[in-house]
Amino acid sequence: MKTSFISTASMSQALRYQMMRLQSELVQSQNEATTSRLSDPGAVLGARAGTTFSMARDIERLEGLVDANSMAASRLAATQDGLEQLHGLGEKLLTTLTTAPNMEAPQTIAEEARRSLETMTGILNTSVNGEHLFAGINTDTKPINDFTDPASANKQGFDTLFQSHFGFTQTDPAAAGITAAEMNAFLDEVETYFMGSGWDDWSNASDRKITSRITLNETSETSITANEAGIRRIAMTAAVLTDLMKVPLSENARTALYERGTQFVGQAIADVAHIQSEVGLAEQRVSDASERISSQVDLFKTMITDLEGVDPYEAATKVNELLTQIETSYALTARIQQLSLLRYLP
Amino acid sequence: MSLTSALNIAQSALFNASRQTNIVSRNVAEASNPDYTRRAGVLSSTAPGARISEIRRATDDALFKQNLSALSSWQGQSRISQGLDRLRLEVNGTDNATSPASALGKLQTALQNYAAAPSNRTLAETAVEAARGMVRSLNNGTEAVQSFRTELDADIATSVGELNELLAQFEAANTEVIRGTRAGRDVSDALDRRDALLKKISGYVPVSTISRADNDLVVTTADGTTLFETVPRAITFARTDAFAPGMTGNAVYIDGVPLASGTGGNTTASGSLAASLQLRDQVAVDMQRQLDETARGLITAFAESDPAGTGADMAGLFTWNGGPGLPASGALVDGLAGRIGINANVDAAAGGDPERLRDGIVYDHNPDDAASFSDLLDSYIAGLDEPMVFDPAASLGTTKSLNAFTSESIGWLEGLRKEASGGAQAKEALAMHTATALSNATGVNIDEEMALLLELERSYEASAKLMSVVDEMLSQLMQVAR
Numbered sequence: 001m002k003t004s005f006i007s008t009a010s011m012s013q014a015l016r017y018q019m020m021r022l023q024s025e026l027v028q029s030q031n032e033a034t035t036s037r038l039s040d041p042g043a044v045l046g047a048r049a050g051t052t053f054s055m056a057r058d059i060e061r062l063e064g065l066v067d068a069n070s071m072a073a074s075r076l077a078a079t080q081d082g083l084e085q086l087h088g089l090g091e092k093l094l095t096t097l098t099t100a101p102n103m104e105a106p107q108t109i110a111e112e113a114r115r116s117l118e119t120m121t122g123i124l125n126t127s128v129n130g131e132h133l134f135a136g137i138n139t140d141t142k143p144i145n146d147f148t149d150p151a152s153a154n155k156q157g158f159d160t161l162f163q164s165h166f167g168f169t170q171t172d173p174a175a176a177g178i179t180a181a182e183m184n185a186f187l188d189e190v191e192t193y194f195m196g197s198g199w200d201d202w203s204n205a206s207d208r209k210i211t212s213r214i215t216l217n218e219t220s221e222t223s224i225t226a227n228e229a230g231i232r233r234i235a236m237t238a239a240v241l242t243d244l245m246k247v248p249l250s251e252n253a254r255t256a257l258y259e260r261g262t263q264f265v266g267q268a269i270a271d272v273a274h275i276q277s278e279v280g281l282a283e284q285r286v287s288d289a290s291e292r293i294s295s296q297v298d299l300f301k302t303m304i305t306d307l308e309g310v311d312p313y314e315a316a317t318k319v320n321e322l323l324t325q326i327e328t329s330y331a332l333t334a335r336i337q338q339l340s341l342l343r344y345l346p
Numbered sequence: 347m348s349l350t351s352a353l354n355i356a357q358s359a360l361f362n363a364s365r366q367t368n369i370v371s372r373n374v375a376e377a378s379n380p381d382y383t384r385r386a387g388v389l390s391s392t393a394p395g396a397r398i399s400e401i402r403r404a405t406d407d408a409l410f411k412q413n414l415s416a417l418s419s420w421q422g423q424s425r426i427s428q429g430l431d432r433l434r435l436e437v438n439g440t441d442n443a444t445s446p447a448s449a450l451g452k453l454q455t456a457l458q459n460y461a462a463a464p465s466n467r468t469l470a471e472t473a474v475e476a477a478r479g480m481v482r483s484l485n486n487g488t489e490a491v492q493s494f495r496t497e498l499d500a501d502i503a504t505s506v507g508e509l510n511e512l513l514a515q516f517e518a519a520n521t522e523v524i525r526g527t528r529a530g531r532d533v534s535d536a537l538d539r540r541d542a543l544l545k546k547i548s549g550y551v552p553v554s555t556i557s558r559a560d561n562d563l564v565v566t567t568a569d570g571t572t573l574f575e576t577v578p579r580a581i582t583f584a585r586t587d588a589f590a591p592g593m594t595g596n597a598v599y600i601d602g603v604p605l606a607s608g609t610g611g612n613t614t615a616s617g618s619l620a621a622s623l624q625l626r627d628q629v630a631v632d633m634q635r636q637l638d639e640t641a642r643g644l645i646t647a648f649a650e651s652d653p654a655g656t657g658a659d660m661a662g663l664f665t666w667n668g669g670p671g672l673p674a675s676g677a678l679v680d681g682l683a684g685r686i687g688i689n690a691n692v693d694a695a696a697g698g699d700p701e702r703l704r705d706g707i708v709y710d711h712n713p714d715d716a717a718s719f720s721d722l723l724d725s726y727i728a729g730l731d732e733p734m735v736f737d738p739a740a741s742l743g744t745t746k747s748l749n750a751f752t753s754e755s756i757g758w759l760e761g762l763r764k765e766a767s768g769g770a771q772a773k774e775a776l777a778m779h780t781a782t783a784l785s786n787a788t789g790v791n792i793d794e795e796m797a798l799l800l801e802l803e804r805s806y807e808a809s810a811k812l813m814s815v816v817d818e819m820l821s822q823l824m825q826v827a828r
Contacts, residue, residue: 005786005791005794006791007377007791009377009378009380009785009790010782010786017778043760043763043764046761046765047757048760049760050755050758050760051757053448053757054447054753057448057749060455061451061454061455061458064459065458067462068462071463072462131465137717137719138717139716139718140465208719212461212462212720213458213727217728340792341793342792345796
């Protein structure tokens with residue numbers, strides 16, 4: 001009568017099975033201790049593995065957005081810088097014009113106006129990374145034509161305007177007979193020309209500003225275009241002064257020109273300031289978005305670590321435990337294998 | 347004549363001892379054979395003396411049956427686990443690196459970068475390259491899933507052949523058992539062989555047994571289809587040489603009845619055949635459908651509409667062999683993931699212009715050719731996050747964004763794997779446990795056999811001593827008589 005019975009095969013089988021299980025666990029824990037991440041997240045997380053994957057993918061996209069945002073931010077900063085210079089240019093012109101009636105050197109004013117025009121053209125044609133800042137979405141073309149080039153469309157457009165209004169060219173001596181009222185009438189027409197379809201002779205910029213994706217689901221305009229009213233007015237003042245100061249005008253007509261020029265440039269300065277504040281807002285939006293993205297990335301990373309992460313100390317402790325267990329198991333195996341009645345039989 | 351009878355009894359004791367030693371030595375020799383059951387000689391007294399009346403096998407029917415069913419479940423479960431691991435590795439890659447979901451993420455990042463600087467041609471090329479990666483992931487996934495199904499089918503065919511062979515061997519063993527039992531011979535060896543065959547058979551299909559007269563055995567599957575009754579029943583299967591998406595494989599027929607496949611990650615499949623059928627007909631098919639729906643989602647998300655509002659929507663960046671129109675909305679197209687491709691008009695390798703990705707491929711969305719036109723690109727990026735309708739046949743729900751669909755596809759597979767690995771652990775433990783219990787009930791303990799041998803040695807010595815004593819007594823008697 002036997003109360004308990006164990007077979008020799010099952011004894012060694014059990015040892016082998018335990019050993020195998022311990023060793024496979026050891027490999028896992030080792031992996032977890034070194035990577036601080038579950039060795040097979042899918043098998044532990046199950047359906048939630050899809051969530052961690054989608055978060056990891058979003059992190060990649062978000063980090064791409066941060067890079068794109070810094071590009072947009074540098075574009076906006078350069079734009080802001082350009083606008084600042086335009087603003088300065090306007091104020092300088094204003095100073096010149098307000099002191100002009102007391103000065104007896106129209107040539108100086110003409111010179112000043114021409115420099116302003118050139119600087120303005122230079123600023124508006126600035127390009128960063130091969131993209132023209134003030135071109136709207138039409139970034140591969142220079143937004144402003146060169147007024148000092150007699151062959152360019154804007155110069156010719158202006159000449160035609162003068163010719164058709166007065167019936168003679170700017171160099172014609174008859175220009176001396178232009179009265180203040182006539183000058184004002186012409187300048188009204190010039191304003192309509194610049195603020196309306198005539199600007200097409202000047203600008204190759206698109207009316208559409210560059211839109212950028214600043215967060216995963218938000219887009220924002222991150223550029224301006226040379227077609228803004230402020231820029232048109234500055235260009236108009238500089239162009240009118242440059243061109244008409246060369247014309248042999250009467251004193252009255254010239255005074256009228258100064259007055260209107262002062263008026264134009266004053267308005268232009270206000271308009272440019274307005275654009276500047278718009279750009280400032282866009283800059284703010286982009287930097288806010290970048291900040292939001294970084295905190296979103298941090299949050300996602302924390303959530304992924306919560307799900308997939310492993311405490312390295314815990315894993316290391318587990319490795320040690322397993323090692324001890326395996327060693328004990330080895331020792332036991334060796335002893336159990338020696339445990340045989342055969343050794344005691346003669 | 348009691349001295350002579352004492353001599354006779356001692357003689358039979360010697361005979362019994364040597365016969366028992368024979369049994370002990372056989373037991374020791376087979377101690378490590380898991381299919382061997384311990385034998386013991388049963389002594390019964392016959393006046394005068396005793397003899398070995400039968401050789402008894404240590405059996406435990408209940409444990410044996412438990413072990414058989416545990417083996418079946420474990421085999422089925424481990425087949426499912428292996429299959430899922432393989433699908434994951436071949437379709438989704440290590441850490442899902444080659445999965446459609448991660449290719450989609452890369453495509454989206456590339457589009458984002460391009461949309462941030464649409465005048466940069468290199469970024470356009472990168473975006474097209476990412477789109478190519480997306481197509482490659484879907485094409486390769488389809489190929490992997492279909493070759494997996496083909497291999498499973500071949501494996502089922504091999505298993506069916508082996509099963510038929512095992513049943514033929516079973517018939518031989520069973521016949522031997524019946525004949526031996528009728529003739530009163532010791533049939534222990536044949537019984538062992540028959541049990542070993544049953545264990546092997548239960549690896550393929552779950553078995554249950556019914557004993558009949560003369561140790562005859564009827565074997566049925568767990569749900570009652572006859573596998574063996576006097577003669578083996580035919581198991582038939584027609585192999586399919588190559589699988590394509592949407593194709594249905596043939597069933598395995600046991601005695602004319604189709605074998606049911608398992609369901610679920612912690613599968614109901616017992617035995618490797620049902621598990622292989624489950625992988626071939628459910629898991630791999632669902633996986634393929636998810637790939638196909640991903641492909642359809644892509645074609646739809648990148649479809650181009652006419653800015654003038656007159657033309658029909660056309661396949662844009664991603665095309666298919668049914669193009670240039672779009673596949674029907676909300677309906678699965680079998681094998682679409684294998685047929686999706688990049689529009690040649692943006693593929694620089696095929697003479698296309700990558701920048702048309704920005705300007706529109708079918709319709710011109712950027713008539714002024716503005717270099718920083720990003721509206722179309724932005725609409726693509728936004729489109730991937732917008733909900734669309736998926737076919738419920740892909741078993742991932744119907745209304746969600748393509749992004750969510752692809753990551754849920756990963757969740758679906760990992761969910762199955764989790765269930766499977768949990769089930770595999772439990773089922774392996776049960777199989778090991780029942781095997782140990784069975785071995786303890788029916789196996790050999792060498793120490794016990796050695797102790798038995800000592801006893802036998804003593805009894806042999808005593809019997810021999812008895813004989814010599816009787817001999818001495820008889821010879822003394824003879825001397826007196828002389």
